[in-house]
Amino acid sequence: MKELVVLSGKGGTGKTSIVGSFAALAKSKVLVDCDVDAADLHLILKPTEQQKEEFWSGQVAFVDREACTECGLCQEVCRFKAINDFTIDPVSCEGCGFCYHICPVQAITMKEQMAGHWFISKTRYGPLVHARLGIAQENSGKLIAMVRQKAKEIAQEQKLDYTIADGPPGIGCPVISSLSGANLALLVTEPTLSGMHDLERIISVCRHFGVPPLVCINKNDLNEENSRQIESYCLNQGIEVISKIPFDNAVTEAIVHALPVVEYSQNRVTNEIEKMWQNIVASLKGDKYAHL
Amino acid sequence: MQHKNGKRVIISIASGKGGTGKTLVATSLALSLAGKERVQLLDCDVEEPNAHIFVKAVLNHKESVFIPIPKVDENKCTYCGKCAEVCIYNAVAVFKNKVLVFPELCHGCGACSYLCPESAISEEYREVGIVETGNSKGMDFVHGKLNIGEAMPTPVIRKVKSYINSEMTAIVDISPGTSCPVVEAVKQSDFCLLVTEPTPFGLNDLILAVEMVKKLGIPHGVVINRAGVGDTKLDEYCRKENIPILLTIPLDSRIAILYSRGITLVEGMSQWKNNFLRALVKIREIAHERACST
Structure with missing residues (x-):
């Protein structure tokens, strides 16, 4: 069983559209949505929930104002500036419990937070494991680790070949959690200066965590000069550009119709994505990139 | 722009979904105002900061976080x-x-x-990261960069925000999403502009972003980017929820090409400046109303 994760650094480069198409193309897989704070994959896959579980994680401090003597020690020690006027701001509180431990009159308690939900669902393309982190919650990394673990278990039980994960944007905690231990990362970029800048950073993150990257340039013809620069940069880095997808409104139309673009219509985008999936299968099967 | 009490306003630019045009809006908003008053542009997307590319910031000071x-x-x-x-x-x-x-x-x-x-x-x-400061085209500029391999952007975001100068209008560019780094960056704003696109993805993630700013009690409005690309559900949602649409940017390949080359909208197509300034007037009215009512 092999784990593929689709990342980008920059948001909005087309990760979810591509994963949605892979869902339709790949035969033996579990789908995973690792973008737990702005998940969109379900809009294309239209899952039927089979299992819904609460995600309890992290604590928040509460002050019992009756017991509080307003000595101010908690406010003094809190490094997250989460306590003002002897009241905790739950959004700023990082749940460290420092205040709880030092309160001389035990007026502070720590309460576990229900930070979101995760789901195992059925889709017409196979099982999907996904989640929804509560608004303004922390610990997205933990939730992602849990979702990935569930997906792996399903793949092993049902003897499926791959897990295919739609990743979050950025390079921080949720990205690291989506990436670490995966067999291959597909990095979706676009030929804009922002896309190029962000690609370099996400490549470094892949290297840092020892996951071999492949690059896909989406909306390739938006700026062909930039696209050539991405190719030569990748060549220098020893990274293969496995696909150049042309810009086509069919991609957005497919989203509006809640369909994977490869099922929406036969067009030049479809052909490119099909070819890319074949390439990825070859890479995952042969562990062609294991040396990178 | 300022409140009656003399305090300059902090306007943050967020979105649930990535790639909807936050940086495009933040840079053009800041540049539209730059000739008229003292402005700061702060890039709080410390995982993937891009604003400096567009405003060609001259960075002359670097500090570790x-x-x-x-x-x-x-x-x-x-x-x-x-x-x-x-x-x-x-x-x-x-x-x-x-x-x-x-x-x-x-x-x-x-x-x-x-x-x-x-x-x-x-x-x-x-x-865990660095903060660089400098200037660009008459504005103060600050951005942060999370070090590669680091998981926690919030200390870097806090450091960027520590540069907010109450004597200037601050425009804060923010990372996508609705979880802790976004909240850290949006907190204390007087107004939050939510940039989205009229697709099911854009709407789904806008709804999450609206929940977030409501939870934080921050007045907000919407910028629709790539208008014409998808369906009308976004407009219907905003109308139903009574969220003002402050600016609409059409799907236009000329705008996409300018963006790809790292050119801001108001510099590439100067007629847009007035649209941004008009949006700013509305933002000021809403932020002011809220400040007076609380």
């Missing part, structure tokens, strides 16, 4: 295990005659060093 991590003096340590017991992040492990610290897990809360009965724990500093 550190978080404090525990340093155990094993000559004093009795291996009592108190530090490991209080650390909620599992960043300290105590064995029979060894203490291990896992710096990547540490949030720098300081509980272990304060609570160590032997005073065996001091703190050392670990760099």
Whole structure:
């Protein structure tokens, strides 16, 4: 069983559209949505929930104002500036419990937070494991680790070949959690200066965590000069550009119709994505990139 | 722009979904105002900062962002295990005659060093990112960069925001999403502009972003980018929820090409400046109304 994760650094480069198409193309897989704070994959896959579980994680401090003597020690020690006027701001509180431990009159308690939900669902393309982190919650990394673990278990039980994960944007905690231990990362970029800048950073993150990257340039013809620069940069880095997808409104139309673009219509985008999936299968099967 | 009390406003630019045009809006908004008053542009997307590319910022000062991590003096340590017991992040492990610290897990809360009965724990500093400051086209410019491999952007975001100068209007560019780094960046704003696109993805993520700003109690409005690309559900949602649409930017390949070359909208197509200024007038009215009513 092999784990593929689709990342980008920059948001909005087309990760979810591509994963949605892979869902339709790949035969033996579990789908995973690792973008737990702005998940969109379900809009294309239209899952039927089979299992819904609460995600309890992290604590928040509460002050019992009756017991509080307003000595101010908690406010003094809190490094997250989460306590003002002897009241905790739950959004700023990082749940460290420092205040709880030092309160001389035990007026502070720590309460576990229900930070979101995760789901195992059925889709017409196979099982999907996904989640929804509560608004303004922390610990997205933990939730992602849990979702990935569930997906792996399903793949092993049902003897499926791959897990295919739609990743979050950025390079921080949720990205690291989506990436670490995966067999291959597909990095979706676009030929804009922002896309190029962000690609370099996400490549470094892949290297840092020892996951071999492949690059896909989406909306390739938006700026062909930039696209050539991405190719030569990748060549220098020893990274293969496995696909150049042309810009086509069919991609957005497919989203509006809640369909994977490869099922929406036969067009030049479809052909490119099909070819890319074949390439990825070859890479995952042969562990062609294991040396990178 | 300022409140009646003289305080300049902080306008943050957020979105649930990535790639909807936050940086495009933030840079053009800031540049539209730059000739008229003192403006700061702060890029709080410290994971993937891009605003500097568009405004060609001249960065002349660089500062490291550190978080404090525990340093155990094993000559004093009795291996009592108190530090490991209080650390909620599992960043300290105590064995029979060894203490291990896992710096990547540490949030720098300081509980272990304060609570160590032997005073065996001091703190050392670990760099998690940098903040660079400078200027661009008559504006003050600040951005942060999270170091590669680091998980926690919030200390870097806090440092960027520490540069907010109450004598200037601050435009804050923010990362996508709705979780802790976004909240950290949006907090204390007088107004939050949510940039989205008229697709099911854009709408789904806008709804999440609206929930977030409501939870934080921040007045907000919407910018629709790539108008014409999808369906009308976004307009219907905004109307139903009574969220003002402050600016609409059409799907236009000329705008996309300018963006790809790192050119701001108001510099590439100067007629847009007035649209941004008009949006700013509305933002000021809404932020002001809210300030007076609370």
